[in-house]
């Protein structure tokens with residue numbers, strides 16, 4: 321039986337990963353400060369430790385028990401990083417360095433703990449070369465994207481200086497059950513779905529022509545598990561995306577249609593730093609990690625709506 325440390329495991333993506341690892345009969349230790357996650361997202365059998373990834377002593381202790389670490393804890397909202405630059409930086413970059421540092425120190429004389437961490441498509445910023453390949457220039461537009469790029473740079477330091485094998489996954493727009501629909505900082509699919517189910521009109525920020533590559537959470541878990549398993553890969557980054565684009569306007573219409581609601585849309589001002597086009601190239605995800613993100617937006621949306629109708633929590 322392997323032991324995995326999952327930071328941010330009470331959150332949306334982390335809790336799906338915990339499900340998968342517990343189902344595989346592995347031991348999952350979850351470190352989370354519950355700032356946006358919920359302990360009741362965790363499956364029975366996962367071991368929950370409430371704490372902060374910036375707590376070096378605590379992280380060090382947990383890392384010593386782990387065969388590998390999935391580092392997902394972050395303040396995952398681009399909008400919040402605009403509002404609280406220094407505060408989000410402390411978690412998103414300094415917190416990640418703390419994880420690498422603990423992985424380096426956990427077993428001084430043995431193989432270092434492997435770390436698979438969440439980066440983001442936000443590292444590409446407004447790069448115009450769609451679809452985005454991993455070698456495309458990185459020009460983040462927000463503190464969130466800059467900090468995720470910082471994680472990748474420190475991933476290099478972790479490997480080259482400290483011998484910590486690590487892989488960063490550049491998640492595109494992830495959606496699915498348990499993405500908190502009540503938070504204003506949630507992903508657009510969760511926000512629109514909640515609005516439509518409550519009989520409200522979804523509000524598109526900007527002209528709605530911006531595009532995203534929406535990937536269903538189960539396919540993201542496939543990528544996390546594969547990146548941990550492929551230990552011949554180190555100090556590398558991979559897009560985690562589908563290669564299919566959806567505009568935000570089309571998304572609002574699709575959701576209304578799926579709920580039998582009128583296809584009405586409200587428009588509001590665009591977000592500062594909002595990326596116009598984000599579409600990933602999944603070639604390396606397939607060739608190196610063996611993962612194909614096969615769930616379509618229509619199918620994933622149906623599964624998300626089912627979860628919401630079945631009693632998604634009203635409040636975080």
Ligand code: NAD
Pocket residue numbers: 327328329330331332333334351352353354355356357358371372373374391392393394395396397411415438439440441490491492493494495507
């Ligand atoms: P989430 O907010 O649901 O999960 C993040 C978890 O981290 C939460 O449970 C939160 O309580 C925890 N956390 C935050 N700060 C912490 C701290 N200081 N110490 C311990 N725990 C802390 O977000 P998510 O959507 O599941 O995102 C998971 C990871 O994937 C994040 O790193 C995020 O930046 C990245 N990511 C997400 C998306 C997406 O579309 N959801 C896209 C790209 C990257």
Ligand code: UD1
Pocket residue numbers: 396397398439440441442491492493494505506507508509511512523524525526530532568590591594595598
């Ligand atoms: C998302 C992720 C971020 C990740 C990035 C990778 C969330 C909350 N954020 O950011 O963690 O790193 O993808 O590319 O999942 N919009 C509306 N109306 C709304 C809400 C949003 O029109 O009510 C628009 C936004 O302006 C944006 C698009 O929908 O153009 C997507 O927004 P959002 O879901 O917040 O994701 P990103 O900002 O792309």
